[in-house]
Amino acid sequence: MSHSNTPLLEVRGIEAGYGASQVLFGVSLTIEPHQVVSLMGRNGMGKSTTIKCITGALPVRKGQILFEGRDITNLPADVIARLGIAIVPEGRQCFPNLTVREHLVAFARPPAQPQKGELAAQATPWxxxxxxxxxxxxxxxxxxxxxxxSGGEQQMLAIGRALSTNPKLLILDEATEGLAPVVREEIWHCLSRLKSDGQAIFIVDKYLFALEKISTKIISLHKGESSIFNYQTELA
Structure with a gap:
């Protein structure tokens, strides 16, 4: 049950990897309701692995993940999705044989009704x-x-598809990867509108100055360990 002082998402010292290869060595982060939090780091530092752990696509070997105060560590991905976490995956992963409308209708889900003491549902459902x-x-x-x-249209569709589930937390893995500059700006503008509407967002992207404009805070990953990104020292 989520109360006003409970983080929306809390990742506590998670460790994970693939086979004998360990990628995450104690990643921690917190996302409060209505926050936009970004995750950045060089390739191979564990950004996508962190997202896979949060969404249930990869087992957590050590540590804990809480969503609205509930332990979701290693729950099945479909259960986590129904709790209100939606992902816009890297590569967009649109279905070639579905129309735009079919994508949005097939994945649509009404917002979860809050229990007593929980966060209020989205005022205007998607x-x-x-x-x-x-x-x-x-x-x-x-x-x-x-x-x-086009690639930009597919990214818009992937975001729209995720929003159609009326998520409490929207996750974007490589939000503007491979898009033309004008399309990137359109995506950032739409994310700013979502932020203004109070949508909680967790973003992975490489465009620091765009992230700085939209983010409540930025988490930096280096060799599988997390820290708060400090603009003054790390851009000096």
């Missing part, structure tokens, strides 16, 4: 109209197949 208002281009292409969209 439906087709609201997603199309955020991404007008998706409305224009609602009958196009996933493989008929």
């Amino acid at each position: 439906d087709l109209a609201k997603i199309y208002a955020l991404f007008p281009r998706l409305k224009e292409r609602e009958h196009h197949m996933g493989n008929q969209l």
Whole structure:
């Protein structure tokens, strides 16, 4: 049960890896309701591995992950998703044989009803109209197949698909990777609008100055260990 002083997400010293290779060596971070928190670091530092642990795609070997005060460590990915965590995966992973509209309808889920003492649900739930208002281009292409969209349109669709589940926490892995500069700016603008609406967001991306503008705080990963990113010292 989540009360006002309970973090939305709390990662406590998690360790994880692949086979005999350990990638995370005690990663910790906290996301409060309505915060935008970014995770950055060079390739191979454990950013995607951290996200996989949070979403249930990779087992945690040591440590703990709490969501609204509930221990979700190593719960199945579908259970974690139903609790209110949605991911926009690296590479977007749109289905080539589904239209834009079918993507958004197939994954749609109403917001979870809060129990007594829990955080209030999203005031205006995400439906087709609201997603199309955020991404007008998706409305224009609602009958196009996933493989008929540009990279930027696919990223918009991936974000819209995640929002259609009415998540409490939206996670974006490599939010603007491989996109043209003008499309990147459009994605950052939309994320700023989501922040203004109070959506909690966890972002992995490499564009520091864009992250600095939107983020409540930035977590830095180095060799599988986390720390708060300090602009003054680390950009000096």
